Amino acid sequence: xxxxRHMAVFAHIVETGSITAAADTLELSKSVVSQHLKxxxxxxxxxxxxxxxxxxxxxxxxxxxxxxxxxxxxxxEQAWQQAQEVLDVPKGIVRITAxxxxxxxxxAPAISPLIKQYPLLQPExxxxxxxxxxxxxxxxxxxxVGQSTDSAVKQRRIGQFxxxxxxxxxxxxxxxxxxxxxxxxxxxxxxIQHEFKAIDLDKIQSNQSRELLFTTESRCITNSFNTCFSLxxxxxxxxxxxxxxxxxxHSDLKASDLKVPALKPVYPDYQLPLNPVYALHTFDTQxxxxxxxxxxxxxxxxxxxxxx
Numbered sequence: 001x002x003x004x005r006h007m008a009v010f011a012h013i014v015e016t017g018s019i020t021a022a023a024d025t026l027e028l029s030k031s032v033v034s035q036h037l038k039x040x041x042x043x044x045x046x047x048x049x050x051x052x053x054x055x056x057x058x059x060x061x062x063x064x065x066x067x068x069x070x071x072x073x074x075x076x077e078q079a080w081q082q083a084q085e086v087l088d089v090p091k092g093i094v095r096i097t098a099x100x101x102x103x104x105x106x107x108a109p110a111i112s113p114l115i116k117q118y119p120l121l122q123p124e125x126x127x128x129x130x131x132x133x134x135x136x137x138x139x140x141x142x143x144x145v146g147q148s149t150d151s152a153v154k155q156r157r158i159g160q161f162x163x164x165x166x167x168x169x170x171x172x173x174x175x176x177x178x179x180x181x182x183x184x185x186x187x188x189x190x191x192i193q194h195e196f197k198a199i200d201l202d203k204i205q206s207n208q209s210r211e212l213l214f215t216t217e218s219r220c221i222t223n224s225f226n227t228c229f230s231l232x233x234x235x236x237x238x239x240x241x242x243x244x245x246x247x248x249x250h251s252d253l254k255a256s257d258l259k260v261p262a263l264k265p266v267y268p269d270y271q272l273p274l275n276p277v278y279a280l281h282t283f284d285t286q287x288x289x290x291x292x293x294x295x296x297x298x299x300x301x302x303x304x305x306x307x308x
Contacts (some may be wrong), residue, residue, distance in 0.1 A: 003043070004072065009036040010048065011069035018056060090290040091120035098143035100225040102277070103127040105245050107143060110301035114293060121290055129185060129225060134282050140291050142280040143298060152282065158295070159277040159302030163240040165194060165214065166263045170235045177266055181237030183228050184218035188240075192216045196270035212270050238266055242275075277302060 012022040013033065023033045041048055048062035058066060098107045103125060111123050126132070126139070134142055134153060148155055171180060182192055196212040220237065222228050232239045246263055279295055281287065287295065 003040075006036050006040040006043070007069040008073055008076070009033055010040055011066060011073050013037060013049070013056075014058065014062075014066050015070075088289075089120060090114070090118045090293045091122075092290055093122045093124055094140050094290045094294055095124045095126065095138055096141045096143070096294060097126040097128055097132050097137070097139050099129050099145065100127045101229075101242050101245050102143055102145070104226075105242070106301050107298055110297040111294060114297055118293070121293075123294065129187060129223065134280065140281065140288075141295060144278050144280060145275050147276065147278055148280055150280075153280045154283065155278045155280045157276050158279045158299040160274045161277065161302070162243045162274055163272050164243050164246055165196075165238060165266045165272070166232055166241045166246060167238040167266050168233060168235040169262045169264055171238070172264055172266070177238065181219035182216045183231045183237045183239035184221050185225055185228050185240075186221055186223045188218065188221075190218050190221070192218055194272060196267055196272060199269055199271050212267060214267075233263055240272075 009022065009026065009028075012025055013019055016022045016025055019030055019033050019037070022028075023030045026033065037049065044065070046061045047059050048065060050057045050059060096107065096111070104127070108125060111125065114121055115123065126137075131144065131148075132139055132142065142153075143158075147157075167177060167180065171177070184190075184192060192215065194214040196214065198210045198212075201210060220231065222231070228239050229241060229245070231237060232241065241263060279298070281291065283291070
């Protein structure tokens with residue numbers, strides 16, 4: 001590293017015309033600049049500059065060496081400028097992972113305006129219900145439900161949402177909820193237990209409990225939220241749907257489209273606990289601007305989503 005420093009100082013001596021001028025430019029003492037030149041010439045075993053009291057002249061070897069030193073300084077300056085530009089304009093690749101339900105309904109809509117606003121930003125969105133290793137997969141930002149136990153990552157709570165135990169309107173009309181198949185995502189496992197609390201105690205009748213415990217076993221397990229949603233929507237059974245996804249599916253329906261089965265809560269007077277949403281990353285210090293603007297947009301979208 002000292003050799004690079006010596007070379008940089010040498011280039012400044014040549015370009016400014018003297019050791020004194022180079023010292024002023026670099027804000028160093030003349031003795032320090034002179035020592036850099038002396039050490040460099042001794043290490044190389046050649047004379048780079050011929051100096052008199054009035055002028056300095058490059059030797060043939062010094063001329064060739066200077067061109068390399070000049071290129072070195074130009075590369076360093078360019079690298080510095082590009083690094084500084086990152087502080088001003090979001091740019092480059094940002095790899096973001098999130099569960100399917102969050103990605104399609106919240107993350108992608110939050111990132112979409114940024115793609116238009118920042119032409120140099122290159123988001124890579126990775127939908128996965130599995131918890132990918134941030135370091136191994138080169139993930140810049142992970143959005144997950146629930147707090148991580150991984151001490152190697154930084155995490156921040158950015159929002160919350162509720163799951164809703166849903167069934168198709170057709171299944172509810174049939175009144176066979178107790179016998180309906182439970183459609184589960186792989187992370188739920190075989191044994192299912194949900195603890196509900198009454199939404200409005202004033203609406204609870206005397207023969208109803210303030211709390212409701214639902215237990216069953218999964219009859220169908222999938223490794224994708226989209227598959228779960230499709231099965232529940234088609235009337236195959238009941239299962240959990242995030243509230244924001246349920247709202248989105250309802251907003252997509254047209255009054256005239258009677259063929260699309262609407263999803264409705266199995267227990268409309270009760271609700272499940274809130275699910276906290278966390279943003280995870282592995283940056284030691286301040287987040288890069290490109291990652292920061294993506295995180296801010298995602299957090300805002302979560303805040304805007306409906307929470308009961």
